[in-house]
Amino acid sequence: MESSINMKDDPMPLLRRKAEIVCKIHKKEGAYGELITKLQGLASQPSSADEVVVKSKEFAMYMFELLAEYHLPQDLIVQNQESFMALFSQSMEDTNPRVRVATLKALTSFITSLEDEDNVMKYGTMMANLLNIVIEVLKNDEE
Amino acid sequence: MMSLIDLTASYADIWSSSKDQLMFVCTEIMKNKDFEDSTRQSALEIIQSLAEENPKMFKSMSGKIQSEFFPAIAVMLTCCGHQDDLQEWADEPETEILAKNDPASVAAEALLEISSKLGDKLTIQAST
Numbered sequence: 376m377e378s379s380i381n382m383k384d385d386p387m388p389l390l391r392r393k394a395e396i397v398c399k400i401h402k403k404e405g406a407y408g409e410l411i412t413k414l415q416g417l418a419s420q421p422s423s424a425d426e427v428v429v430k431s432k433e434f435a436m437y438m439f440e441l442l443a444e445y446h447l448p449q450d451l452i453v454q455n456q457e458s459f460m461a462l463f464s465q466s467m468e469d470t471n472p473r474v475r476v477a478t479l480k481a482l483t484s485f486i487t488s489l490e491d492e493d494n495v496m497k498y499g500t501m502m503a504n505l506l507n508i509v510i511e512v513l514k515n516d517e518e
Numbered sequence: 519m520m521s522l523i524d525l526t527a528s529y530a531d532i533w534s535s536s537k538d539q540l541m542f543v544c545t546e547i548m549k550n551k552d553f554e555d556s557t558r559q560s561a562l563e564i565i566q567s568l569a570e571e572n573p574k575m576f577k578s579m580s581g582k583i584q585s586e587f588f589p590a591i592a593v594m595l596t597c598c599g600h601q602d603d604l605q606e607w608a609d610e611p612e613t614e615i616l617a618k619n620d621p622a623s624v625a626a627e628a629l630l631e632i633s634s635k636l637g638d639k640l641t642i643q644a645s646t
Contacts, residue, residue, distance in 0.1 A: 483522060486532065487525050499534060502535065509543060
């Protein structure tokens, strides 16, 4: 399935459907480690105007959003906490607004899925940046 | 906006270091009639969730409640439906506020809920 994902030619709606299938497969298998590593690789690419890079990052953030909804195991989240936080912080600063919006959705979904309030509060420092993205999205919608 | 409502309802404390900015963003959205009604109502719902889930934090923003929140909710309360068509307004059947979904009715219901969290004194102080 993952080999059928073509960041260059697949339109974003198709990539989203494929992301949903990949997540369902991993949920059924109960194995997320390798997937998380791949997503971190995709999402941590430097900012670029290259459409393939932008789509890769959008795809990765959508996957994180889905994984949060599918209740990613808490121990896996805690284990990767630092890298997730760094990843979300970096993506919120991405030069492409589509990546920032995808990060907003992924981050809120991700935080809501956390069970331990102490872990949730660690993301508190990101909320100001998150609100900046909300403002940006609403301004664009208004225009 | 929905994800922010869920986030606030689950973990209102997460806004502790950016509560002023949250209040500013939400009230600006509430006041802006160019936004869709649902967006403005969602912004109000975020503040309502904050008041319900963490009344202490909400009360600590008494200055912001007075200078930003009450003016914003006042704008929503005065959004009359059918204001350009009096006949349509007259023909509309009377309905309980709770059953309505227009900005003014949603704001009236939210104000009732939020005031119960704020308490009499702060509500009167903030709204005058």
